[in-house]
Amino acid sequence: MTDLATSKRTAAPRIGEDTPRPDGVPKVAGTFAFSSDLHHDRMLWGGTLRSPHPSARIRSVDISAAVAVTGVHAVLTNEDVPGSLTYGLEHRDQPVLAADVVRYEGEPVAIVAADNPEALRMAIDAIAVDYEPLDPLVDPDLAERADPIHPDGNLVRRINLIHGDQDVSGEVQVEGTYEVGMQDQAFLGPESGMAVPAEDGGIDLYVATQWLHSDRDQVADCLGLDPARVRLTLSGVGGAFGAREDLSLHVHLCMLALHTRRPVKMVYSREESFHGHVHRHPARMWFRHHADRDGTIVRVESRLVLDGGAYASSSGAVIANATCFAAGPYRVPSAHIDGAVVRTNNPPCGAMRGFGAVQTCYAHEAQMDRLADALGMDPVELRLHNALAPGDELLTGQTITGTAPVAEVIRTCADHPSGASMAVDPMELPGGAGRTADPEHVVRGEAFALGFKNLLFSEGFDDFSEASCHLADGVATITSACAEVGQGFVTLAQQITCEVLGVDDVVLLPASTDGIGSAGSTSASRQTWMSGGAIQEACGQVRVQLLERLAAEHGVDADDLVVADGRVVSMAGGLEIDLVEATAEPIEASVVFRHAPTLPLDENGQGDAHVSFAFSAHRAIVDVDVELGLVKVVELTTSQDVGRVLNPLQTIGQLEGGAAQGVGLAVMEEVLVEGGRIRNASFTDYLVPTALDMPPVEIAALIEQAEPGAPFGAKGIGEPPSISSTAAVAAAIRNATGLDLPRVPVRPTDIVFPEGAA
Amino acid sequence: MTYSHVSPTYDVDKMLNGRQHGGVPVTIATSLEDACAALAAEPGSLVLAGGTDLMVEVNRGSRSVEDVVALNRIPELAGWHLTGDELRLGAGVTFAEICDPEIAALVPALAQAARTVGSPQIRNAATIGGNIATASPAGDSIPVLAALDAVLELRSAEASREVPVTEFITGVKATCLMPGELIEAVRVPVLDGPQEFCKVGPRNAMVISVASLALLVDRSARRIRVGLGSVSPMPLRATQAEDHVSGHLDWDNGVPPRLEVVREFAELVASSASPIDDHRGSAAYRRHAVRVLAQRSLTRVLNRVSSS
């Protein structure tokens, strides 16, 4: 453990300030160690042989030639898995290594450890697998009728949500069918890690992940080891966005390290990364909205089919979100939402920022625009007219008891003046550097979209985060297994600690499964609330202990004492103690923080399944070259319900970054899958927005209404920016072109040949 | 605030130990003669110019590396000079250099094409010779060079020869380059008249061309020249379209042609294309795109002709 990065401050950071990231300096200096930077003197290189077929029976695997390659130390297959042969977040349905069948292109079949990457590559190539290719099941609409491709069947989960009076219908009805393509998280730092065999027969795994303890439990199970002997430590994470919630190379690395008794490092290539993690679910969605003439929504009907790919991952929770939030943040007294996620031989899908709400937001917002059109009503007014408010019921029958400043979010965003001017440089027109358009070829469009989703884990999941605080000699040491994936939790942990304890010095220990319980996943916009809450409470307990101790020592009332700026003072005066001195005798507290309990959904998809909700709106302005089908997003304006801003700079960063992923899904990002095969597993062909594609993001308002139960009233903020942004951009292109555009990403051909000519 | 982060330890001496291999000759040629000699000795060598295409394949493991001849330090391949109305670009001239105003003034369409090649980092390394030798249908310089009737100077230890770029590329990623031979230079005419290069891709920068078009006015020959990219396996001139529009322009007075002429021209350009469907775009879209680009770029140059 070296490389203690220190960033010196002049004043203790506080909640609400632009505190700089404590890992900022090593990150800009290039000294921050990401999981792909791990090195050990005795290390071997690990690698994976993957199935070239989306569906095949494995007749045989012959490793003899691979074992014979000079420098190869291990070639392992399914037969070498020491414990459970399968793993998974919700269902343990995914083989560590394929046994007799492969169910998606890229499924791991064998793993190798070698002295160097060249020997590794040779050995992987030398493994002879005799496959009997099968016809892959690639159409999610056929999955439920097709022969099961997995013993667990082809339906992963169906939620048949029935809410309110089913016999109502509206005077005005609009109907539409929508589709969302498969998006990749495309984090920059590919999957990587290192496993080091321990003397106790256990294993130390250094890995980039979102949830150390869930990984630990699954890894231990597959290794047949007591979880106490499997220690995971978070290594530098190069982005996550959901793609690191599932295991990838974890068990493989440990198997190779335990087998060879050597440290083993593995780094996926970009191509392998596309095959090596779950994606955002492609969705096919049908909607019918019913409304009264005055614009009041009376009923929403919908059928959703999400393609879960070959294994379950978190599909069950994703379809729950898609279903529960299918109608958007509107009052909908009657609904029937049939949501299903099915198994196919396509690449497995699971968590990605927005988690099910992204897909349905794109569809429900298209429906709202259609409804406004059918009613002859202003689209923003229609949304305001139906906007959820505290005390309203969701589709699940749950009443919103926390904050829901939906109207404020709508108004501030819609009313915000636009700063967008007409482009003059061809580089700024659609087509960009290709100089394809002149201003007269461009049509401008503008539209508005609103979205929401749940924060934290839902449906009765025992969601908790553990943290401890140790205060000694004026230094607070915080232990939490919360995975910092770039979002800035390390900054907040420091701010929260300083705010509660009044200390100047905070040490945040590495996130690890050793010595602390789970912090839960860095997902569901939950860590500020959950691990932030745990740290706040642990520090709070330390503070109480400290003040009680000092009160007893000095014969004063503890209520009279305050801690601030490194000192404890009595408000009545007369007492002032330096915190370093006051904590010569250490004080410690550990807490397990839980949010208010939730309940499972019943057979009609009803129940108090969620804790809290966050809302966001985007207004998009786009320029479209209709003749070439090219789009330039000119400006995004957003308002978001944030509870409370803990760090303004990081808040802006989340809003801008999340919107960029939304823009990507709207206009360019799609994993192209044909016959179960990924056609564009590279950054050459999977396009993510460059700086020339991403517009400025105007933040119209951060709506601060303290959320009950949340630390300092702060809601999670990571996901909403990715939810309404895609819908807004797609709608703005519709506004510019007059086309239906029932699918994202909007491809040039969707604009040029809207009837599907090519 | 102290932030602990688990970090590896680096012991450089130990990292460099432990591999027993035979040597592989890498020739960093510092003269054209050196390069030709090295190539003559090992005609199967990997010839590296900027490396921006080949190294992608090497990194992926789809191209094995045995002998290597690196061309990026050969003075004769760097630099350019103008002789009369002819510009001679060394094969090692980078796309960043082609973006330079001095070259841009001579071959504006080539400079425009250069600016669409990858990213700044790629343009700093990628060379015009490399782009030609890679012979990708999507090579950004190819349509401009085809429209310019560029002539390539090829060189080997034994001989030199000249080949037009349209004959040099014989198919998708196939050329008439013989073993032991390399591209020494590219010669293009400096034309009198405005030029346009446009490229269609689904991203605003750093994108592989889905369709591209170069349109050059050659006043002295009273001809419009059109080269197309990403719509055929080989470099493509839209000669029928060129004939048609060149014959309909008012070269003396600059009176703009009827809209119908522009449309017919664009139609002929589109019909000269032989695009394919792939994951980057459909054949129908590519054909449509070059039609649109033809119409727009002709309009642009005519606007400039009539306003000058």
Added chain:
Amino acid sequence: MSTDPFVLEVNGQSHEVADAHPGESLLRVLRERLGLPGSKNACEEGECGSCTVLVDGQTVCSCLVLASTAAGRQITTIEGISGDDGLSHVQEAFVDAGAVQCGFCTPGLIVSIGSLLESDPDPSDLAVREAISGNLCRCTGYGRVLEAVHLAATRRGGST
């Protein structure tokens, strides 16, 4: 097989590379042999810019440079950007402006932006966007990165 030994000049220091694999990129040699892992490997096909280094003062993707062909060139990596006297203006501005999230693209961006400011000390937004169009960032949406460039430009201007 390996290449014959060659010497790389990195951040002002000479490093002999004795046994590189024939196809080994400059990026791999920097990261795996010279103990300079600051340049990142996110795509190894020149699309993401995480591996950007300066070779003879120009930005290139080190993943696309065959290591042995860089012998004798002056190579500057992120580790050579922050000298003994601390962080560069660009590095400081990245921290202060909130341009760092996961940080994986950060070294490449800092090298690219440093190079931009050398040739264009006060770039327009459009110039910045074009200059960093070969540096993909997945976390920030580039907004804070642009802020950091302008902050660095201002501080540089003020310090000269």
